[in-house]
Every structure is written in C-alpha cells, then in structure tokens.
Amino acid sequence: MTQPPKKRRWLKWAERILLLLLLVVGIALVFSSQLEGYWIQWQSHQKVTNISQQEVKRGETKNANYNYQNVQAVSENAVLESEKARKTDAIGSIQIPDLDINLPIFKGLNSENLTIGAGTMKPGQKLGEGNYALAGHHMQNPKILFSPLAKAKKGQIVTIKAGKQTARYRITKIKVVPETDVSVINDVPGKKLLTLVTCASGNPGETRRLIVTGELIK
Template sequence: MSEEKNPQSRSERRKKEKRKGGRFQTILGVILIIIAAALLAIDPIKNQIIRQGSEQNQIGNLTREEVIANQDRDVEYDWQAITNINAAEVLANSINPNDLPTIGGIAIPEVSMNLPIYKGVTNEGMYLGAGTLYPDMEMGESNYSIASHHSINEDLLFAPLMRVEMGDIIYLTDLENIYVYQVDYIDQVEPTRVDLVQPTVEPIVTLITCDYSLNERVVVQGSLVETVAIENASQEMLNAFNLPQTIPG
C-alpha cells in the first residue's frame, strides 16, 4: 500500500507547491503594481519641487550684492558624491532653495532654459540648477564648466541640452555683465573625458549632463562672442533671464 500511495502523495505535493507559487506570483505582481503607482504619483511632485526651487533661485530674483556674498561661501567640489536624480531622494532631502549659493544664471532662449548657477558641486545644487565644477572660475574667462542632472521631463534642468543645436546662443550672467557664447561643439562622450572641462586659453563655456541612458555624458560648448555690461543689455538678453529693465544693485 505504501508504494501505491507514494506517487499520489508526490503529485499532491506538486499541486500544493504550484498553488503556493501562483499565490506568491500574484502577491508579488500586486506589490509591483503598487510600487509603480507610487512612483508615478511622486514623480510629478518631484518635478514640481525642482521647478519651484530653480525658479525661486533664478538670477532675476537676486541682487548683485547677494551674488557677491554667495561667491564667498564655502562649498564642496566632490564629483564622486553626485548620484543620479530620483524622486525619492529629492523628496527625502527636503532641499531648501534658500540654502543654495546662487552666483549666476544660464539661459538658452532657443530651448527655453533659464536656470540658476550655484557655486560648487553638490547633489542639492544639481537638483535645482547647475553647479560649477571648479573653484575660482570666472564667467567670460578660460573654460567656465557647469553641470546639472538630466531629467525625464524634457524641460527641467539640463534635459533641454538634448535640443540644443550648433549656432545657438548661450547667455551667462553674474548681474555685472551678460556673457554671450555661441554653440560650436556638441558631443556624447565617456565620463572619463575630463579634458573637456580643463582650463583653456580662449574663453568658452562647457555644459555637461548625462545622456538618456545615464551612462555617457552630453557635452555642449560655446565660444565667447561678446561681453555686455548689465546696464547695456538688450531687451532680448534681459528677457532670457526674466530680468527687470533696471537691475537692482
């Protein structure tokens, strides 16, 4: 009798194991759906935090005195500490835009970009604008290198760089001058291409972000074509930064 029952017992055990496996897969599937729904829910919140923070710190909301004070702030330049942007981290960090040292602004009218430039390399700065890669850089001199995150939202942070074309105009300002650059180099490179951010003889600007895969870097460079005192700026230049006609001192 025991030999006849064994095959049936094994069959019943297999059926029970299949039922358990099916229930586990169902539960796992439900959990994944819940997680996906949660991520979809918090992503718009993350985008709104980024948008509000970067708009709050736009250069048009600062005075020249505030920019000068921020230039003297002690900051970090730790490239290794930068991580890919994600909704959970942005929400968890509760970034206060007032804590970030805005020292300028970057605008590219052709792609509707107008972002604050922060002194230093920090996750917080690159969540809400662009950060300077080296200390003691000066707009309009050598290689002014700044970086920011690539966002899934094509209008946030440095995601608009994907739409920049050769010949487009890049404006930088520190509220003393507006520095006009023209794009003459666009490439997708390995992260090891640090030569692209090294000092140069001719004044250029270098903008860096991740590509769509987050594995390589998109680099946009422009050569300086003009430096205009802020009081002599054209209406087009002022509009690019949402600057008033008269700049407060």
C-alpha cells in the first residue's frame, strides 16, 4: 500500500531534520574541546583584565583550602565552573609574555577557580618572600591555563601582580617530579623563589608534575 503524499512529505522532512540534528551533534562532539578551550580562555581574559585593588583585598580575607589532593580535573561542567570562578575575588595575576600566559591568581586550591586561573598552594604566602608557589591545570589544549609551561625555558621572565605589589622572577630550573614530591614548594633558606606546578602533560591520569622554578630579580 502506497503512503499518502502528505505523509510521504512529512517523513522526508522528518528525515531531513533528524539528519541535521545528527550533523549538529557530530560537529559539537568534534569541536567541543576547542569550544571549551575558547570559553575558558575568554573567561580567564575577562577576569584578569578587571582585577581591582579592592577585589584583591577581599580575596585575601577569605578562607581557602590548600589540599591539592581535593583538586579535580576540569570536567564537562567547565562552562558553569568557569562562570562561577569569574565571579570569585582574585588576589592577583601571573604573566609570562614568552608563553602567552596571563591568568588570574586565586587564594587556595579550588577546582572551580582553577578552570580559569592559578591558585596559591600554601597559607600565608607573601609575594617576594620565601617560595611563592602556584598551581594550575595542564590541558590537552596547549594554549590555555598552565599548559604553555611545557615550553618554558630558563631565562624567561614571570611577573606576579597582587594589588599594589609587583614581583618579577627569572626562570632558573625546569624539572619533572612524581606527584608525591611536595618538597618542591618548601621554602629554601636565603632564597626568594617562585614555583609553578602543573601536570607533566594534559593526558588523563597523568601522575607526574612539571615544576618551573624562578628566582626573584625585582
């Protein structure tokens, strides 16, 4: 039995709509990581270019968590988490021009905040004193968050800003250590250091840590 013309037309339109939906979903799956990267980059840029001294003061007064084991990898909820992070008070920024890094710094290690910036790793850290340690994510996108640290070289300059304070460090050491080696963030007598910590790669389950150390020059 042949189908009525109206029903055949309806079925053709239904097939076309279904194919279009499948095409859209396929494209979204293919480019989802790229879109996520662009979104994180945009949120980070919006945050770091609008940090005021008043915000820094508010950020410094808040309680923070420093248990790095509680930090989760950037999840499928990165869009929502990054939006929340952008509304959180930052305490400064980190810039490495040679690596195109320009990120906000937050107090403590909060999974949401780390979707758009770096976090301090120890309570009571003071810029330009001791070993100022920051952690950030290494993503599969090599251009966002701390991923560019994979191309860090000795001699590159890192600038940390916190309110009215600015400190400049020169990278002096780059190494990879097991995730259990937390001694890298300890203070060193007589040294004024900066330590940047991220995963050694953007691969899921990475257990090694890339450590980039700098010494204060100004």
